[in-house]
Amino acid sequence: MAYFFEEVDINHIKPGLPLKIEVSSTNEFSGGEFKSTVDDIQGDLLKAGMPSLKGRFVPIPIGMMARISAVDQSSVYVFYASVLSNGEENGMTVTTFKLRSTIRRVQRRRFLxxxxxxxxxxxxxxxxxxxxxxxxxxxxxxxxxxxxxxxxxxxxxxxxxxxxxxxxxxxxxxxxxxxxxxxxxxxxxxxxxxxxxxxxxxxxxxxxxxxxxxxxxxxxxx
Missing domain, CATH: 2.40.10.220 (predicted glycosyltransferase like domains)
Incomplete structure (x- = not known):
């Protein structure tokens, strides 16, 4: 069986999907792997719960690039996005990302x-x-x-x-x-x-x- 990447459109990223957000460390930010959940998709903008690490919310600096993986039952969707804003909406802390790459769908076993x-x-x-x-x-x-x-x-x-x-x-x-x-x-x-x-x-x-x-x-x- 062959396993491969497949480019898909943003409609495959659904509200409620869990996210892994990977950010490299810089002099100003320690970086790491953060967890979040998709809140909403509007065009090339993705709104998510503010990323967290070990139960603590971490606002990623505006403009910073992240490698994001969204996971459903059979696939992982991988793309790059930059942080547009951090804030609060309807009592929730949220981070808005702007997509900066195509979205690639990968069979989930590749990411185990x-x-x-x-x-x-x-x-x-x-x-x-x-x-x-x-x-x-x-x-x-x-x-x-x-x-x-x-x-x-x-x-x-x-x-x-x-x-x-x-x-x-x-x-x-x-x-x-x-x-x-x-x-x-x-x-x-x-x-x-x-x-x-x-x-x-x-x-x-x-x-x-x-x-x-x-x-x-x-x-x-x-």
């Missing part, structure tokens, strides 16, 4: 992430800069890693990682989608999404993550 610790290397595309990293978790569509290097979100990178004896990444084209500093550490945490995956490779990645899912539930991976 499981702890996976392994060492690899990353090369910044178009340069000779190569950095060591350690993975934190893996999904069929990307990695979360820790490394000392300073690489900006949006940068294209080439990833080399031996996932297991039958599944190896060699200069796999990927993109940095977020960066967050780690407190009291020289390391930064990066989110990577794989680019230009063949259907065959994507299928093998999905099967590998499915095995991790089975193991996490105490099942067999035969």
């Amino acid at each position: 992430r499981f702890e996976f610790i392994m060492n690899g290397t990353l090369k910044v595309a178009g340069t000779d800069q190569v950095y060591d990293f350690m993975t934190k978790d893996i999904s069929a569509g990307g990695l979360r890693i820790l490394m000392k290097a300073n690489v900006d979100p949006g940068q294209i990178v080439l990833v080399t990682l031996d996932i297991d004896e039958n599944l190896k990444l060699h200069d796999q084209q990927s993109q940095i989608v977020r960066k967050n500093d780690v407190e009291s550490s020289e390391l930064s945490e990066y989110g990577l999404t794989f680019l230009n995956m063949t259907s065959s490779f994507e299928d093998r990645m999905t099967r590998f993550v499915f095995k991790l899912e089975l193991k996490s539930r105490g099942g067999k991976d035969d």
Whole structure:
């Protein structure tokens, strides 16, 4: 079975859908992964409950770009949006975003992430800069890693990682989608999404993550 991205229109984003809002850290804002819920859609504007982190509302600075994932029963809808305003409406704290990209629908299993610790290397595309990293978790569509290097979100990178004896990444084209500093550490945490995956490779990645899912539930991976 092949898994792939499909561009869809904004009508697929419905009020009530849960949101994951990822914002990279800057000198002025610590960034992180926040939770919210779709309140309303008007044209290319999305109104949501003010993002929260560990039960605390966090107003994201106006103009800041976020990577947003909206989740329904079968799919994840991914897009980029910038913050237009933070305020209060009808007794609710709300944040309004303006869409800045197309919306991509992805089968939900691509976004299931499981702890996976392994060492690899990353090369910044178009340069000779190569950095060591350690993975934190893996999904069929990307990695979360820790490394000392300073690489900006949006940068294209080439990833080399031996996932297991039958599944190896060699200069796999990927993109940095977020960066967050780690407190009291020289390391930064990066989110990577794989680019230009063949259907065959994507299928093998999905099967590998499915095995991790089975193991996490105490099942067999035969």
